[in-house]
Amino acid sequence: MFDNLTANQLDTLHTIFSVVSLIMGGMIGSFLNVCVSRMPQGLSVIKPRSRCPKCETPITWYDNLPVISWLILGAKCRSCKTPISWQYPLVEAITGILFLLVFLKFGLTLASPIYMILVASLVLVTFIDLADWTIPNEVTFPGMPLGIVCALIAMMVPESGLHLDDPIMAIAGLFAGGGILYGLDLLSLLLLKKRGMGFGDVKLLAMLGAFFGLWGVFLIIILASFFGSGIGITLILAGRKQTAVSEDDEEENVGHYLPFGPYIVMGGIVYLFYGPQIIETYLSYINVPGVM
Numbered sequence: 001m002f003d004n005l006t007a008n009q010l011d012t013l014h015t016i017f018s019v020v021s022l023i024m025g026g027m028i029g030s031f032l033n034v035c036v037s038r039m040p041q042g043l044s045v046i047k048p049r050s051r052c053p054k055c056e057t058p059i060t061w062y063d064n065l066p067v068i069s070w071l072i073l074g075a076k077c078r079s080c081k082t083p084i085s086w087q088y089p090l091v092e093a094i095t096g097i098l099f100l101l102v103f104l105k106f107g108l109t110l111a112s113p114i115y116m117i118l119v120a121s122l123v124l125v126t127f128i129d130l131a132d133w134t135i136p137n138e139v140t141f142p143g144m145p146l147g148i149v150c151a152l153i154a155m156m157v158p159e160s161g162l163h164l165d166d167p168i169m170a171i172a173g174l175f176a177g178g179g180i181l182y183g184l185d186l187l188s189l190l191l192l193k194k195r196g197m198g199f200g201d202v203k204l205l206a207m208l209g210a211f212f213g214l215w216g217v218f219l220i221i222i223l224a225s226f227f228g229s230g231i232g233i234t235l236i237l238a239g240r241k242q243t244a245v246s247e248d249d250e251e252e253n254v255g256h257y258l259p260f261g262p263y264i265v266m267g268g269i270v271y272l273f274y275g276p277q278i279i280e281t282y283l284s285y286i287n288v289p290g291v292m
C-alpha cells in the first residue's frame with residue numbers, strides 16, 4: 001500500500017505514526033486511570049465524567065491531557081489544590097510508551113492495534129491488582145476467546161505480524177496457563193494449607209496463553225517467577241513489607257508480599273517483545289531444531 005512512496009516520505013510517515021501511537025497510548029492511559037479507580041467499586045467507567053475526588057469539580061479537557069496537565073497543575077487539583085497522585089501520570093506514561101514500542105516492533109500490521117489493546121488491558125490488570133488485590137473478570141473473560149480469535153485471524157491473514165497463527169496452540173495455551181496455576185494453587189492449599197495464588201491469576205495466565213500459545217505460557221511462568229523472586233527479595237532486603245492491606249484481606253494474604261498478577265503481566269510483556277527470540281536462542285543453545 002506504500003509502494004509508491006520515497007524513503008523520505010516513508011520516514012515521515014513512520015515518525016507520524018510513532019507520535020500518534022505515543023499520544024493515543026497516553027489518552028488510553030488516562031481512561032485506564034478512570035477504570036482503575038472505578039472498576040473495583042463496580043462503578044460505570046463512562047459516566048459521570050472525571051471529577052476531583054475531593055471537591056468533585058468536573059475536570060476539563062485541558063486539565064486532563066495525559067502527563068502534561070499533571071505537570072502544569074503541579075500535581076494539584078485546579079480548584080481545591082488537593083494533591084493528585086503520581087499514579088495518574090505514571091499509568092499514562094507507561095501506556096503511551098508501551099503503545100509506541102508496540103508500533104516500533106510490529107509496524108503497520110494487524111498485530112499493532114491488537115497488541116495495543118492487549119498491553120492496555122495488562123496495564124489495567126496491574127494497577128487494579130496492586131490497589132485492590134483483584135484481577136478484573138471484565139478483562140480476562142473477553143481476553144480468553146479474543147486470543148483464540150486472533151490466532152484464527154492470523155492463520156487466515158498472511159503477514160498479520162501476530163505471534164501465534166495456530167488456534168489449536170492458542171487453546172492449548174489457554175488450558176495450560178489456567179491449569180498450571182490452578183494446579184499450583186491446589187498444591188499450595190494441600191501442602192501449606194493456604195492459597196498460593198488467586199483465581200484471578202489463573203484466568204490472567206489462561207488469557208495470555210490464548211494469545212501466546214503453549215510455549216508462551218511456559219516462558220511467561222519462568223519470567224514471572226524470576227521477576228517475582230527478584231523483586232520479592234529486593235523488597236524484603238529493603239525492609240518494606242506489603243502496605244495497607246485492608247482488614248478482611250489480611251487473613252488470606254499473609255506471607256504474600258505483592259500480588260502475583262503484575263509479575264505475570266511483566267512476563268507477558270517481555271514475551272510480547274522478545275519471547276520468540278528467547279525461545280529460539282534457548283532451543284539453538286540446547287541443540288533442538290526450532291519448534292516455533
Ligand SMILES: [Zn+2]
Nearest residue numbers: 052055077080
Ligand atoms: Zn479538587
